[in-house]
Amino acid sequence: MIKAFFYIRMKQFIRTMKELGIVRMLFLLILFIFLVVAVFEYTSDSPHVYVTVLIYMAGIITIQLNRKDLAFLETRIHHYKRILIVEYMVLAIPLIAGLLYNHYYGMLILALVSVVLIPNIGKVPRVGIPNKLFLQWIPDDCFEWKAGIRKAFVWIVLIWTIGVATPFSLGTVPLAIVILGIIISGFYEYGEPLPMVLAFEKSNRRFLSHKITMHIKLFSVLSVPLICAFIAFHPDKWYIPVAAYLIFLSLHCYIILTKYAFYEPNTKSRASQTFGLIGILGVFIFLLLPVVWILAIYFYFKSKENLNFYLNDYY
Amino acid sequence: MITIKNLTVSYKSNKRVIDNLELLLHENHIHGIVGLNGAGKTTLLNTIYGLKKKDWGTITWNGQKYSKQVISFLPTENYFYSGITGREYLNLFKNPFFREDSWNDLFLLPLDKIIDEYSTGMKKKLALIGVLKQDKPLMILDEPFDRLDIETGK
Structure with missing residues (x-):
């Protein structure tokens, strides 16, 4: 059964690569090399190595929490956790290699133990949020936010509270904006059903501008208190949280445009996920940021063209 | 009233699903479309709505494009x-x-x-x-x- 499962995984991988096409595949390969180089670079000195391991493990935990196949694996395969460990081990190869190369054996053991333990993390129960308290402030148009906040409510509240409560520390507020930015970028990965696009009764251009404007407003409501708290304690370093906020704002706009550039009703487009990942990597590998901004312009026109098929009757 | 004239719809594989269809759908009426599986009922509805492109033919509502x-x-x-x-x-x-x-x-x-x-x-x-x-x-x-x-x- 385990052998059959890995065979299916291999087939899935080949199918995904075929769907991406040769150009995107090459782009992804270059990006992967970039990522490996960045991991090797960041694991070479003492303060960065801890952050790198932390972010890498947070990434794998996010995958574990968002997997849709856990129930299937649990019922079909006896030792399904072994499969998860192997998969996560494969994902962690660049980190493991980086830590080995740079002789951080303590961190290596910590990373390996984490990879073995992560498959034991179960689904986080969805917290019942009092509608009148939080969600009523979010317009119904922003259903991505409503659904996203329901799914990640605990994390968002926890990180935001830590950020607001500890602005005296130089790192917490920018880090809180970065983590919140990454969580929020996941709100836009699923393509909504067609009636939900048509319900806006707007042209392609107005639809996109409405989506982006609403996002800017909501992300600003979340980030501005954090930025203000930071500036109150470090007025001379005001540009740090502002830069983090602006980078994520541009990244989110890029992700929204990517989603609608490849939009098909009721689907999670692999191409949009891949380009979304490139955007998130841009936050950590600054060289990629201009590429993300250029792609955002390209995707604006592509999403207008794609949406025109559905919204051509609206003005 | 919806008037469908000479409607022909096919898929990429050149499989013609609707061939030269003529149909009148009257106002304030409920019309049902019945047919075998794969006969093209959903294709017809998608075409009327504009989600499927027609090869040729016209569909009008009260004599006008809609x-x-x-x-x-x-x-x-x-x-x-x-x-x-x-x-x-x-x-x-x-x-x-x-x-x-x-x-x-x-x-x-x-x-x-x-x-x-x-x-x-x-x-x-x-x-x-x-x-x-x-x-x-x-x-x-x-x-x-x-x-x-x-x-x-x-």
Whole structure:
């Protein structure tokens, strides 16, 4: 059964690569090399190595929490956790290699133990949020936010509270904006059903501008208190949280445009996920940021063209 | 009245699904389309709505070209965005005169619950309320009673 499962995984991988096409595949390969180089670079000195391991493990935990196949694996395969460990081990190869190369054996053991333990993390129960308290402030148009906040409510509240409560520390507020930015970028990965696009009764251009404007407003409501708290304690370093906020704002706009550039009703487009990942990597590998901004312009026109098929009757 | 003249629709594989169809759909009437599986019923509805391009032929409403703005459409399969409530879904459709709760007396849906918790039949009912709320002159319903219990179907 385990052998059959890995065979299916291999087939899935080949199918995904075929769907991406040769150009995107090459782009992804270059990006992967970039990522490996960045991991090797960041694991070479003492303060960065801890952050790198932390972010890498947070990434794998996010995958574990968002997997849709856990129930299937649990019922079909006896030792399904072994499969998860192997998969996560494969994902962690660049980190493991980086830590080995740079002789951080303590961190290596910590990373390996984490990879073995992560498959034991179960689904986080969805917290019942009092509608009148939080969600009523979010317009119904922003259903991505409503659904996203329901799914990640605990994390968002926890990180935001830590950020607001500890602005005296130089790192917490920018880090809180970065983590919140990454969580929020996941709100836009699923393509909504067609009636939900048509319900806006707007042209392609107005639809996109409405989506982006609403996002800017909501992300600003979340980030501005954090930025203000930071500036109150470090007025001379005001540009740090502002830069983090602006980078994520541009990244989110890029992700929204990517989603609608490849939009098909009721689907999670692999191409949009891949380009979304490139955007998130841009936050950590600054060289990629201009590429993300250029792609955002390209995707604006592509999403207008794609949406025109559905919204051509609206003005 | 919807007038369909010489409508021909085919798929990429050159498989002609609708061939030279002539049809009149009268105003204030309910028309049902019956046929074998794969006969092209859904293709016809998708073409009338504008989601499928026609090879040739004309479709007019009262002798004129029409747009999606005058039609509400219920697809065969009803998908919903995960993580929102039934009420939040209905609120997307702007119609200040529509009383959701009055309609819901008929359907008995838990509108304040997350849609993911709905059964398949409940999702169909929610999609139907969404279509009714749009209150457009033309309604295209593809298998509207599929998966509904007998009482609701009536």
